[in-house]
Amino acid sequence: MAPITMIEGIRQAMFEEMDRDPAVVAIGEDIGVYGGAFKATEGLLAKFGRERVIETPISETAIVGAACGMGFLGLRPVAEMQFIDFIACCFNQVTNFVAKSHYLWGAPVPMVIRGPSGGGVHGGPFHSANPEMYFVHTPGLKVIYPSTPSDAKGLLKSAIRDNNPVLFFEHKFLYRRIKEEVPEGDHLVPIGKAVVRREGDDLTIISYAAMAHTAMEAAEQLAREGIEAEVIDLRTLLPLDRETILTSLKKTNKLLIVHEDTRTGGIAGEIAAIVCEGAFEDLDGPITRVTALDTPVPYAPTLEERFLPNTEKVVAAARELSKY
Amino acid sequence: MSNPLTREQHLDLYYFMQLNRQLEERMVRLFRQNKIVGGLYSSLGQEGVSVGTCYALEKKDWIAPMIRNIGALLVKGVPPRDIFTQHMAKYTSPTQGKDGTSHFGDLKVRHIVSPISMLGDLIPVMTGVAMAGRYLGQKIVALTWIGDGGSSTGAFHEGLNLAAQQRAPFVLIVENNQWAYSTPVSRQVPVKNLADRAVAYGIRSWIVDGNDVAAVYNTTKEAVDECRAGRGPALIEVKTMRMRGHAQHDPAEYVPKQMFEYWRARDPIALYEKYLTENKIWDAKTKAEIDARIERELDVEQKFAEESPMPPAELAEEGVYCEGCHAIEATWQRAKAEVSPPASSFEPGWEVKDYGAFAEVEAIRKETAAPAVFAPAGNAGGNGAKVSKPIVKSGGKPQPKPPARGVEPEVPEVPRVPFGRGPKDKSVREAQNPRDRHAHQNPRDKRGRR
Numbered sequence: 077m078a079p080i081t082m083i084e085g086i087r088q089a090m091f092e093e094m095d096r097d098p099a100v101v102a103i104g105e106d107i108g109v110y111g112g113a114f115k116a117t118e119g120l121l122a123k124f125g126r127e128r129v130i131e132t133p134i135s136e137t138a139i140v141g142a143a144c145g146m147g148f149l150g151l152r153p154v155a156e157m158q159f160i161d162f163i164a165c166c167f168n169q170v171t172n173f174v175a176k177s178h179y180l181w182g183a184p185v186p187m188v189i190r191g192p193s194g195g196g197v198h199g200g201p202f203h204s205a206n207p208e209m210y211f212v213h214t215p216g217l218k219v220i221y222p223s224t225p226s227d228a229k230g231l232l233k234s235a236i237r238d239n240n241p242v243l244f245f246e247h248k249f250l251y252r253r254i255k256e257e258v259p260e261g262d263h264l265v266p267i268g269k270a271v272v273r274r275e276g277d278d279l280t281i282i283s284y285a286a287m288a289h290t291a292m293e294a295a296e297q298l299a300r301e302g303i304e305a306e307v308i309d310l311r312t313l314l315p316l317d318r319e320t321i322l323t324s325l326k327k328t329n330k331l332l333i334v335h336e337d338t339r340t341g342g343i344a345g346e347i348a349a350i351v352c353e354g355a356f357e358d359l360d361g362p363i364t365r366v367t368a369l370d371t372p373v374p375y376a377p378t379l380e381e382r383f384l385p386n387t388e389k390v391v392a393a394a395r396e397l398s399k400y
Numbered sequence: 401m402s403n404p405l406t407r408e409q410h411l412d413l414y415y416f417m418q419l420n421r422q423l424e425e426r427m428v429r430l431f432r433q434n435k436i437v438g439g440l441y442s443s444l445g446q447e448g449v450s451v452g453t454c455y456a457l458e459k460k461d462w463i464a465p466m467i468r469n470i471g472a473l474l475v476k477g478v479p480p481r482d483i484f485t486q487h488m489a490k491y492t493s494p495t496q497g498k499d500g501t502s503h504f505g506d507l508k509v510r511h512i513v514s515p516i517s518m519l520g521d522l523i524p525v526m527t528g529v530a531m532a533g534r535y536l537g538q539k540i541v542a543l544t545w546i547g548d549g550g551s552s553t554g555a556f557h558e559g560l561n562l563a564a565q566q567r568a569p570f571v572l573i574v575e576n577n578q579w580a581y582s583t584p585v586s587r588q589v590p591v592k593n594l595a596d597r598a599v600a601y602g603i604r605s606w607i608v609d610g611n612d613v614a615a616v617y618n619t620t621k622e623a624v625d626e627c628r629a630g631r632g633p634a635l636i637e638v639k640t641m642r643m644r645g646h647a648q649h650d651p652a653e654y655v656p657k658q659m660f661e662y663w664r665a666r667d668p669i670a671l672y673e674k675y676l677t678e679n680k681i682w683d684a685k686t687k688a689e690i691d692a693r694i695e696r697e698l699d700v701e702q703k704f705a706e707e708s709p710m711p712p713a714e715l716a717e718e719g720v721y722c723e724g725c726h727a728i729e730a731t732w733q734r735a736k737a738e739v740s741p742p743a744s745s746f747e748p749g750w751e752v753k754d755y756g757a758f759a760e761v762e763a764i765r766k767e768t769a770a771p772a773v774f775a776p777a778g779n780a781g782g783n784g785a786k787v788s789k790p791i792v793k794s795g796g797k798p799q800p801k802p803p804a805r806g807v808e809p810e811v812p813e814v815p816r817v818p819f820g821r822g823p824k825d826k827s828v829r830e831a832q833n834p835r836d837r838h839a840h841q842n843p844r845d846k847r848g849r850r
């Protein structure tokens with residue numbers, strides 16, 4: 077099979093799931109004739125028609141609300157946020173309606189909200205956000221943030237089949253920059269399972285999404301200096317795969333967490349707490365984080381570069397940590 | 401078009417309104433005995449709205465109640481024990497104590513979506529229910545309520561606009577009970593009638609006396625029929641009055657005394673009793689029988705609730721996720737093949753009529769050589785809003801009226817029933833629908849009710 081981009085993986089997942097099950101419908105802005113702002117839904121309308129590819133007004137609350145209502149009747153809607161930043165507009169629907177229905181009155185909401193997220197493309201403060209932690213903090217949701225074409229495809233397919241509301245973040249920097257061969261057939265990747273991308277004994281680097289690639293680059297560079305890093309790609313942020321984290325930490329005894337999200341309240345803090353609760357005695361150094369700054373995502377390339385973590389910052393932090 | 405109500409239906413409407421009232425009166429007593437957990441919001445005095453609207457639905461239709469729509473739940477067949485236990489946070493309640501008040505639903509049997517407290521959010525959700533029902537071929541109508549206050553939320557606008565754009569089989573009841581907590585309607589919105597807003601969505605609207613249960617029923621029935629026939633969505637403003645404070649803690653001293661008196665004289669149950677008697681639909685014996693039945697039923701239901709246990713503490717940890725506890729299966733009432741390729745495949749593209757307003761602008765430009773400005777076509781709000789004249793540049797000729805084509809909203813006519821004279825009013829109906837002249841009047845009906 078020819079290697080494909082991440083956006084193509086996402087598109088294939090949509091096609092395959094809609095083909096498999098007529099309960100799957102797509103809803104969002106400009107997703108039909110135009111094929112979506114990033115063309116993730118290109119061709120869907122021609123194949124599945126207006127009843128299943130629902131082009132809406134610019135109304136995020138209505139998109140998510142309607143998708144929730146469709147879910148109550150047993151459909152499996154996939155709602156697109158044109159940019160994930162706009163999910164702030166429907167925060168209430170997501171956190172109060174969608175997330176709480178099953179706990180409160182036993183109503184499952186089988187829906188997916190997906191959209192392009194993340195920085196590094198000079199999108200400015202309103203088109204570069206990583207708002208995943210608002211939702212990781214919301215019981216009832218699942219949160220996925222893949223880093224490769226095959227994970228994106230396999231996880232999106234799993235998300236559509238899941239009986240719970242799933243938020244699916246797609247890093248737009250990765251949409252077309254990497255290509256990968258995706259397994260043939262009905263390729264599913266389980267939700268809630270992290271993956272060890274590289275094995276090593278000296279320290280563990282945990283990351284996800286675009287930063288998973290930064291972590292890998294840093295690990296290669298560190299290897300040339302004789303430091304062997306184990307790299308974990310979380311893939312799913314909620315539920316978090318504690319087992320993979322703790323197993324690795326018990327082997328390497330040192331932990332570096334890298335994320336593109338801002339520092340305060342980022343998932344690094346949560347992972348640090350999990351490690352303190354579950355493997356405190358195994359720690360041989362301070363839990364270290366490399367994250368974005370606690371600022372909005374700035375626009376100018378020089379500013380954004382300062383804002384974002386990068387390979388050098390990760391390597392520098394890893395060197396410090398490995399001195400313990 | 402709706403048919404005249406049968407005797408059975410008349411008695412049903414009375415039964416549900418009285419059941420609603422007696423149930424809530426009992427809950428007020430339970431509240432005073434500290435047996436209600438948290439606050440108690442009442443719909444006393446608004447029973448005609450919840451009962452009249454919900455009674456117009458079929459069993460398969462979907463509702464999402466607001467907190468003051470206890471009557472609608474009863475009409476949908478929810479047993480009073482569910483309402484008692486919800487308010488008392490009992491383990492036997494539909495949410496097993498996880499939420500209170502009318503916050504519970506039933507996806508399988510009664511087709512009820514649970515509300516959340518955030519006002520307005522049910523509107524997009526019920527729009528989605530309506531769209532899904534249509535997609536699955538179920539021919540359902542989805543209905544929800546919103547208060548006068550809640551109608552100012554963003555979700556109201558987004559939901560109603562999506563419903564309109566989708567022509568969804570969705571009925572929105574705007575329950576105008578004159579107050580949003582301590583704020584009167586006049587301080588919330590600058591329009592006289594909340595139904596006037598329907599013009600902006602290009603949908604049909606009605607205004608009806610909410611304390612006239614038969615009028616509420618008839619109007620809702622008409623709106624529901626319209627939606628089922630594919631001409632939705634619809635908006636009905638129901639004028640009524642919140643006869644208590646916002647909740648039990650609130651003595652509502654901000655409400656002018658005379659306002660309470662005015663509306664007390666229009667109590668929906670007293671009015672309906674009078675109507676049933678005057679039109680000899682029932683007699684004192686029938687009323688006594690129904691009232692006694694309600695007491696009997698409520699005794700049993702209340703006892704059940706009071707004797708029920710509180711939920712076990714461990715329950716707090718359960719049910720955040722569906723872990724195989726639900727089999728999700730849509731109920732298809734059309735062939736899946738219709739919405740699957742190849743049947744669903746087509747050559748997509750947009751058709752844009754008249755390229756927007758370009759033709760009109762060109763016409764005006766030719767005449768005046770002035771920048772073309774013209775009034776929106778739908779600008780004839782029931783509030784007496786003036787249609788603004790095309791702006792004439794000083795020195796320029798008056799501009800010609802723009803041709804209607806291309807600027808008319810797709811559903812130009814937004815019929816309006818004047819307040820206080822529901823669709824039962826002969827003149828109104830004849831004006832709207834001459835064919836319907838003889839369809840509905842009950843000859844004994846002096847007040848014009850059906």
Ligand SMILES: Cc1ncc(C[n+]2csc(CCOP(=O)(O)OP(=O)(O)O)c2C)c(N)n1
Binds near residue numbers: 546549580646
């Ligand atoms: C979005 C939102 N803001 C504030 C509140 C708090 N609140 C609850 S009820 C209420 C007044 C509602 O008035 P109205 O919509 O007219 O309904 P009514 O109480 O009259 O039935 C307010 C402000 C809320 N529930 N939701």
Ligand SMILES: [Mg+2]
Binds near residue numbers: 547576578579
């Ligand atoms: Mg009100």
